[in-house]
Amino acid sequence: MDEAYEPETSTSETSSTLSTSTKSTASTYEPTFNTPELSPSELLDIEEEMYYLMEEYMKQEIINISSPNFYKNFIKDITTEFYAYWLDCGICHEDDYDDIEDIVEQLLEVYFDICQIPLRSNYDTCTTNNMDKPFEIITNKINYLNSIPQAKQKSIEWYTFRYNLITASNLWKVFASEAQRNSLIYDKCKPLDAFKSEQHNTHTQGTLHWGVKYEPVSINIYEHMYQTKVGDFGCIPHKTYKFIGASPDGINIDPNNIEKYGRMVEIKNIFNREITGVPKQEYWIQTQIQMETCDLDECDFVETRIKEFENSNAFYEDTTHEYKGVILYFVHRMNMTNQANLSVNEMNTPVYKYMPLDVSLTNNKEEIDTWITQTKERHSEDLILFNTIYWYMDEFSCVLIKRNPQWFESAVPRIKELWDIVLKERVEGYSHRAAKKKIKPEVVVHANPDATDTTHIIKNLPLSNHICLVKLSS
The missing domain is CATH 3.90.320.10 (Lambda Exonuclease; Chain A)
Structure with a gap:
């Protein structure tokens, strides 16, 4: 790789980047959400904890960013974990899930920006470096x-x-x-x-x-x-x-x-x-x-x-x-x-x-x-x-x-x-890697010995919407 091309931050380097970024802005940073039960510093601690959880999630799941459902699953998993924890601690109420999801979504955008992780795709094709x-x-x-x-x-x-x-x-x-x-x-x-x-x-x-x-x-x-x-x-x-x-x-x-x-x-x-x-x-x-x-x-x-x-x-x-x-x-x-x-x-x-x-x-x-x-x-x-x-x-x-x-x-x-x-x-x-071939059962036709007429029994006939003609020997 040419020296002028600096590689983007790897997942192993995000911790120090993220920590430095959040701490350097702690004195001026406004919490994303507000609740009277918690002070601004406690809210900032919660947000930092969210960033930490996002970082751990990315270390384990970065390979799955190829999936179109990655962001939806990311937000859902982080929201579910914090919702359950906060509900236990009395920080939120049962009807606050959507609000927490909005907070996670906002913080996820900040996290991706800090860690220089590009969006999976972007309609704005004029956005370029x-x-x-x-x-x-x-x-x-x-x-x-x-x-x-x-x-x-x-x-x-x-x-x-x-x-x-x-x-x-x-x-x-x-x-x-x-x-x-x-x-x-x-x-x-x-x-x-x-x-x-x-x-x-x-x-x-x-x-x-x-x-x-x-x-x-x-x-x-x-x-x-x-x-x-x-x-x-x-x-x-x-x-x-x-x-x-x-x-x-x-x-x-x-x-x-x-x-x-x-x-x-x-x-x-x-x-x-x-x-x-x-x-x-x-x-x-x-x-x-x-x-x-x-x-x-x-x-x-x-x-x-x-x-x-x-x-x-x-x-x-x-x-x-x-x-x-x-x-x-x-x-x-x-x-x-x-x-x-x-x-x-x-x-x-x-x-x-x-x-x-x-x-x-x-x-x-x-x-x-x-x-x-x-x-x-x-x-x-x-x-x-x-x-x-x-x-x-x-x-x-x-x-x-x-x-x-x-x-x-x-x-x-x-x-x-x-x-x-x-x-x-x-x-x-x-x-041994070859695909397993499905063995089609043989179609068997035989006369019913218990019947008094010309009834025949057909076994293993495949289901089909087409008309199937079976020739019966006399």
């Missing part, structure tokens, strides 16, 4: 990331590199259920050839492919909205922990945009769930790993919902949506050049060409048709136009996530523990 940091530091970090060698995508070197680390996108499983941990260990223990085959997915109808297809669209919209430029950096290894890596969707590289310069961008193209503006636990962990790996302090978490028009007429007639555009979906020609230079997987991979936003936003049919024609002609030797896709942006959300060094400090031992298991079981065996 970048202007406080020397421009050269961010530039040097970006230049360093650009200098990291990147293997050709899908090459043996590319697969080997990714095989020997846990990437940010699936590292959340380290902190999930035992089944998810087993799944991650099992996947990382598989031989390299099996790993390579699973990294290539040409299914174009799934949610995974939808995200890949529309990621460039979302990046272009983000760039246009914030008047910035986002750069691509490939897969980055962590400087210290070589078993951790990250492939950020992008980093703001426009030095003229001071607020965004050096800020990472994580894109999620939502297909079938609600956009709430609250990052899911796995996404929050992913962004933290990306920031730690790239040694950057902020990430814009962007969620978009892109939908497709039924046809070109609907596209041109639409006047509601600000952002819309065209994607040309090409497939490779089966010619000698392609067969000589491309693998089977590459031949089967769709190729998308995206119309620039400055063309699509005009909604000028002549300009758009000209771009489509020129793009088809430019690639006619190697590609065939399979489909023309007309899209529009239905929903957009951008929240700021700040780097949380305290969380990462507590997370590293658990990540390393899992990686050590991977290395060990690659040698000693990992088959």
Whole structure:
């Protein structure tokens, strides 16, 4: 880490910071709440006790700040403990719980500020520390990331590199259920050839492919909205922990945009769930790993919902949506050049060409048709136009996530523990990590010996809403 970057206060250092802060303000500090039974100094003692309890709670629970429910649980647990204690001491009444909860919430905000613990996420994406940091530091970090060698995508070197680390996108499983941990260990223990085959997915109808297809669209919209430029950096290894890596969707590289310069961008193209503006636990962990790996302090978490028009007429007639555009979906020609230079997987991979936003936003049919024609002609030797896709942006959300060094400090031992298991079981065996397959009971049909008619008994027939026909032998 560059010397000019001072790390934020760790949980092990908060005690002295907090104690000094509260004592230095004791003579002028007004208690957050008032009660005639207690003097101001006694109220300050109570508040200091609250801060102490918050500190102890954070030491034990900092790893769980990744959960969207962390703050709610934090406030509830501290409130419940003090409410029960004060009720016993006669300091409060049974109907004072909500008031105590308000006090805890106010003090928690002060505590996080004193200890320099960032909020989990923030809608105000203009809130930034970048202007406080020397421009050269961010530039040097970006230049360093650009200098990291990147293997050709899908090459043996590319697969080997990714095989020997846990990437940010699936590292959340380290902190999930035992089944998810087993799944991650099992996947990382598989031989390299099996790993390579699973990294290539040409299914174009799934949610995974939808995200890949529309990621460039979302990046272009983000760039246009914030008047910035986002750069691509490939897969980055962590400087210290070589078993951790990250492939950020992008980093703001426009030095003229001071607020965004050096800020990472994580894109999620939502297909079938609600956009709430609250990052899911796995996404929050992913962004933290990306920031730690790239040694950057902020990430814009962007969620978009892109939908497709039924046809070109609907596209041109639409006047509601600000952002819309065209994607040309090409497939490779089966010619000698392609067969000589491309693998089977590459031949089967769709190729998308995206119309620039400055063309699509005009909604000028002549300009758009000209771009489509020129793009088809430019690639006619190697590609065939399979489909023309007309899209529009239905929903957009951008929240700021700040780097949380305290969380990462507590997370590293658990990540390393899992990686050590991977290395060990690659040698000693990992088959016991495989998911248990459910054995379906055999459907049995036999005649009822006690019946006088043709009654048959069917056993183990699975429950279903569908009609099931069973052929009975005569």
